[in-house]
Amino acid sequence: xxxxxxxxxxxxxxxxxxxxxxxxxxxxxxxxxxxxxxxxxxxxxxxxxxxxxxxxxxxxxxxxxxxxxxxxxxxxxxxxxxxxxxxxxxxxxxxxxxxxxxxxxxxxxxxxxxxxxxxxxxxxxxxxxxxxxxxxxxxxxxxxxxxxxxxxxxxxxxxxxxxxxxxxxxxxxxxxxxxxxxxxxxxxxxxxxx
Amino acid sequence: xxxxxxxxxxxxxxxxxxxxxxxxxxxxxxxxxxxxxxxxxxxxxxxxxxxxxxxxxxxxxxxxxxxxxxxxxxxxxxxxxxxxxxxxxxxxxxxxxxxxxxxxxxxxxxxxxxxxxxxx
Numbered sequence: 001x002x003x004x005x006x007x008x009x010x011x012x013x014x015x016x017x018x019x020x021x022x023x024x025x026x027x028x029x030x031x032x033x034x035x036x037x038x039x040x041x042x043x044x045x046x047x048x049x050x051x052x053x054x055x056x057x058x059x060x061x062x063x064x065x066x067x068x069x070x071x072x073x074x075x076x077x078x079x080x081x082x083x084x085x086x087x088x089x090x091x092x093x094x095x096x097x098x099x100x101x102x103x104x105x106x107x108x109x110x111x112x113x114x115x116x117x118x119x120x121x122x123x124x125x126x127x128x129x130x131x132x133x134x135x136x137x138x139x140x141x142x143x144x145x146x147x148x149x150x151x152x153x154x155x156x157x158x159x160x161x162x163x164x165x166x167x168x169x170x171x172x173x174x175x176x177x178x179x180x181x182x183x184x185x186x187x188x189x190x191x192x193x194x
Numbered sequence: 195x196x197x198x199x200x201x202x203x204x205x206x207x208x209x210x211x212x213x214x215x216x217x218x219x220x221x222x223x224x225x226x227x228x229x230x231x232x233x234x235x236x237x238x239x240x241x242x243x244x245x246x247x248x249x250x251x252x253x254x255x256x257x258x259x260x261x262x263x264x265x266x267x268x269x270x271x272x273x274x275x276x277x278x279x280x281x282x283x284x285x286x287x288x289x290x291x292x293x294x295x296x297x298x299x300x301x302x303x304x305x306x307x308x309x310x311x312x313x314x
Contacts, residue, residue, distance in 0.1 A: 046283040048276070056280045059273030074280060082283045114294055116301065125294050141290045150290045152283075 027104045027153060028083060032097065036149065039092040040085035048080040050156075077156035078138075083149075090122070090146035098124050098144045101151055105140050122146045129158075136160070 028036075037043045048056070053074045060067035074080070087093075105128055114127040123145050130138030141152040237243060 044282065044286055046279050046286070048279055048283060052276055053280065055273060056276035059270070059277050070280060070284065073284075080280070080283045080287075082286045084286050114298065116297055123297075125297055127291070127294055141287065141294070143290045143293055150286065152287045152290055154287070 027081070027101050027151060029100075032100070033083070036083075036085050036093060036097070039087060041088045042084075042086040044082060044084040046080065046082040050078045053077055053080065073159060077154060077158070079153075079155045081151075081153040081155075083151045085149045087147045087149075092147075093149060097149070098142070101142055102126065109137070110140060130155070 033045075037045070057071050057074055060071040062068055085093075102124075109130050109132055110128040111131050112126065112128050114125060116125040117123070124142065125144075126140070126142040128140040129136055130140070136158055138156060139152070139154045139158045141150065143150040
């Protein structure tokens with residue numbers, strides 16, 4: 001009986017971990033990621049799992065002025081995944097790539113905050129929040145431009161008040177602005193398709 | 195013909211008795227043991243031996259201490275790299291949100307202008 005309970009717990013833990021991993025893999029399958037990286041002139045890839053975030057937090061000991069605010073923000077997060085590709089010329093990725101990424105967050109848990117599609121200029125902008133039982137459990141940003149593709153996935157309880165604190169840190173102004181935006185437009189700020 | 199159990203027991207007792215008969219130690223054994231002990235004590239207490247022990251101890255401490263420091267240094271480097279990654283991720287996030295903000299502002303401006311035109 002005990003063995004069954006332990007197996008069940010281990011199974012649930014494994015499923016949760018696989019679930020987190022799937023989120024990232026679903027966004028950008030490994031092969032697609034490789035293709036994009038091969039075509040891009042500049043690539044920024046950051047994969048920070050829960051354990052990596054915890055490890056990094058240990059080294060934010062307050063010696064630098066922004067350590068405390070960043071530490072507070074990342075504590076409790078399940079992961080931060082960032083992919084940023086810059087291309088020398090447009091047309092290095094098709095709309096199907098954007099669609100594939102969008103599909104991965106097309107579940108009822110993901111609530112759109114901002115959705116704007118500018119067909120004329122070939123730009124797509126999306127900001128979604130993951131809401132589970134009324135609680136904020138993640139944030140997703142997709143910014144697709146002809147020569148740039150940015151995907152940000154933050155899993156876990158994103159503390160908006162902590163994002164606000166980062167506003168005053170060097171180069172992190174907009175993080176603060178989004179906390180205000182979320183309160184102001186908790187529903188959807190959906191831009192029109194032009 | 196095999197022996198009865200009692201006879202076998204007696205035979206065993208006899209063997210045991212023979213084996214346990216007290217025998218005198220070989221001549222000079224005690225002396226040799228005492229001399230060997232004295233030699234060992236003399237070598238343990240010699241200054242050369244003390245220095246060698248101290249050197250071995252220091253070497254061991256240096257190796258262990260060096261290992262601990264190296265591991266800590268490696269850990270700090272990994273921690274610093276992880277910290278840098280967090281900052282990079284937040285910067286990219288910030289940049290993306292900045293762009294979103296700019297686009298929304300432009301969108302709002304356009305909406306405002308259209309509204310003004312309509313009211314005229």
